[in-house]
Amino acid sequence: MTTKEQNYELPDDYSWDHTNPVYNLLSKLLYMIVWVVSFCYCRFCHVSIKNRQVLKPYNNQGYFLYGNHTQPVGDVLTPRHESPFKSVYTLAGTANLGIPILGPMLTMGGAIIVPDSWRKLREFDRVVKKRIDQKHAIMIYPEAHVWPYYTKIRPFSDSAFHYPVQQQAPSFCVTTTYQKRRFGSKPRRTVYIDGPFLPKTGLNKKEQQEQLHQDIYNCMVARSKSSTYEYIKYKKKGEEV
Template identity: 35%
Template sequence: MNEIIYYTDELNEEFSRAKITPRVIDGSFRYFHGKLWDLCSLIVQNVLSMPVKILYQKIKFHLRYVGREKLRECRNRGYFIYGNHTQPFADTFIPSVANYPHRNFFIVNPENVSMPGMGELVEMLGAIPIPCDLAGMKHFVQSVEDKIRKNYSVTIYPEAHIWPYYIGIRPFRSVSFQYPVKLNCPVYALTNTYHRRKGRTGKVNIVTYIDGPFYPDEGLKPKERQQNLRDRVYLCMEERSRESDYEVIRYRKAEK
C-alpha cells in the first residue's frame, strides 16, 4: 500500500527526510571565487560528476526527456529553468543533464551547503545558496546575474520545499520571477511526471517535460510582468503534471 502524507500548508511544509542544521549564509559568504576555483568547479560540474548524474537518473528512474531540443533556441544566452521540487538528489541532476554541455547552476536553501565536509563540493556542483540577511542578498543577486551574463542557466524550484514524488504542482509565489524580469531573459518550465514501471511493481519511471522559452512581456509594468511570467510557467507545469499516472506517495490535506 502506498504511503500517505497529510499536509496543512502547501506553501511552507517540507517533507524532505534529510534533517540538516543550516549554516548561516550572510554578507561574509563567498559567492565569487578565483579562476582556479572556477576551473575546478567546471571540471567537477561538467566532467567528473556527469557520468554519475546520467547513470543515477537512468538506473533509478529510467528517466526520459520530452522537449529537450527546445533548449537549443537559447544555447547562446543565459536563461532560467523553473521546475517542480519532488526529488532530493535527482532535482540537481535532471536540469544539468538536460542542459549539457551548457553549464547549469541552481538556487538552493542553506541546508544544501551545510553538510559537514560537503559544502564546498556542492558549491562546485553549481549550488547558489539563499542568504539570510541583506548584505548577503546583494552578493547573491550579483552571483545569479553573473551566471546569466556568462550565458549559463540557473535552475529555480519556486515551490521551495521538497515533496517527494508529488504529482501535482503546488501554488508558488512570483517572487523568484523577478530575476528574469530584471535581466529580460527567457525561462523554461521543467516538469517531472511519474509513471509505473512495467513489470516491476513499486518501481517508478520519470518523464521530464521541457517547455518554453517563455519571455517577459515588455508591454507590462515590472510587477505585472513578474506575475504574468509566473502564471504562464505555472499553467504550463500544471498541464504537464496531469501526465503523471502513478502516485508513489499520496498527499492528502489534513482536516482542521
C-alpha cells in the same frame, strides 16, 4: 523534508564569486564528474526527458529553468542532463551547506546559495547576472521544499520570477511526472521541458513577474496531468486517505 542543519546561517565573509584558481579548477573537475553521474542517473534510474529541442535556439544565451521539486537527489542531477551543452547552476537554500561532507562541495558542483539576509543580496544578485551574461542556465525550484514523488504542482510566489524580469531573459518550465513501471515499485519519471516564456513588453516589472508566474504555473499544471501513478499518497493531517 528537512535536515539537521535546517537553521544553518551563512558566515559574514561568505563569497558567491570565487577567484582562487585552485578552487575554480577543482570546481570544473567536480562539475564534469557531476555531469557524468547525472547521465548515468538518468540512463539507469528510468528518467526520460522530452521536448529538449526547445532549448537549442537559446544555446547562445543564458536562461532560467523552473521545476517542481519532487526528488532530493534527482533534482540536483537531472538539470545537468536537461541542458547538456551549458553549465547549469541551481539556486539552493543555506540549509544544504550544513549537510555533512557533501554540503561544502555543493557550490563547487554548481549550487548558488540563496542568502539568508537582505544585506547579502547585492553580491548574490551580481553573481546571478554574471552567470546569465556568461550564457549559462540557472535552475530554480520555486516550491522551495522537496515533496518526494508528489504529482501535483504546489503554489509559489511571484518573487520567484524577479531575475528573468530583471535580466529580460527567457524562462523554461521543467515538469517531472510519474508513471508506473512494468517491473519494480518505484515509478518511471518523464520530464517535460516547455517554453520559452518571455516577459511581455508594455508591462511594468511587477506585472511581468505576475505574467511569467501565471504562464509557467499553468503550463506545469497542464504537464503534471501526465502523471499516472501516485507512489506516495499525500494527505492533510487528520484527513483520511
